[in-house]
Amino acid sequence: MRCNRRNGLETVKPTIGIVGGGVVGLCCAVALLDRGYGVSVFERDADYNAASWGNAGHIAVEQVEPLASPSVLKSVPNRLFSAGGVLGLPPSMARRWLPFAARLVAASTPARFAAGTAALTPLLAGAMPAWRDLVAAIDAPGLLREEGHILVWDSAASAKTGRQRWSRTAIGTARIVDAEPELLRRLGFLADPVGGAIRFTGSGQIADLRQLATTLEAAVEARGGRIVHGGVHLIDGGGRIVVAGHDVDQVLVTAGVRSRDLLEPLGYRVPMIAERGYHIRARADGWPADLPPIVFEDCSMIVTRYADCVQAASFVELGDPDGPPDPRKWDRLEHHVRSLGLPIEGPFERWMGARPTLPDYLPAIGRSTRHANLAYAFGHQHLGLTLAPVTATLVAAMLAGETPAIPLAPFDLDRFGRKGPHA
Structure with missing residues (x-):
């Protein structure tokens, strides 16, 4: 327990062990x-090798439509890596992704897609305000950039199709404007003139992911929190969860893709997949420092300038978080960089990390109905960075016994059912 003194009165608040x-x-x-x-x-x-610190740095407030959708299912054949697309389904990992794929299909009905969009919309509406509050609270305003992002197409035909698709897509608080002539001029380094480009406003990016990590850790320690490196073991203590070897009153699981391994032995059903993404990084010498993230939609690649490097990221590979990476995906990223004429020169640093994805593409945020002191916040798929601060405000309210500003019922882990005693 932690004692606090306010208005001359001493209050006692529980200690919380955050796993992840x-x-x-x-x-x-x-x-x-x-x-x-x-x-x-x-x-x-x-x-700092987890997905939190290797992603595209994009605060994606426009992504209010879950990827569990009828349109995404129809597009799967064209999205496959073998067809030149972004989706990897490694045969060696089929035992991982086949059950997930069956659940994804079931979650992609029009009704469930509409419900998922309705659930994500208020979360994403709160994302940028929560980021502003966070960087102010940790005294790091320079970490947050709010210049939006750019989306580019290779040809006029793909630009026409892309514009039509985005005009039908729910984008929450973001807005789309034509890319201004000056912006197009600054993209003159591309090997070929762009077929079309639009600019999203209302989205943003983190200026440097490693600095974000160290700043958040410093903020935790400055406030009296502890960061303990090493694995932990969760034990069912008969209606309560115990963190072996540590004295905490409540447990909050935020372990990303590792949350499944932590919770399933305790009887929870967590049908999560490791959605592996790849990036390459190089020195930022030739990339304009003030360009916001650029999405090259025809090759499903996003390029982000950080403080001292530029990064190209892509791919959705479903499988084992600990399985070996596929070097062909890094090779293809390097090919895209060369063919587009991007001012990015090697040697490249190569990275692969696993996004924690549930089959309906909604996170799991809530309290356990089986263990009185257990709560959870994981499974944010592509939106972990985007939704981290707003998730934190909701979790803090929930644990304080308050009504969160956004209903958490759609994110309850029990939506996937419960494991039987011998499952």
């Missing part, structure tokens, strides 16, 4: 510490 020190876990830690809780963050990795 990625961006969601650290944001939750800051929010809970600011409410007076004692917090220990348990993080198994110390090398």
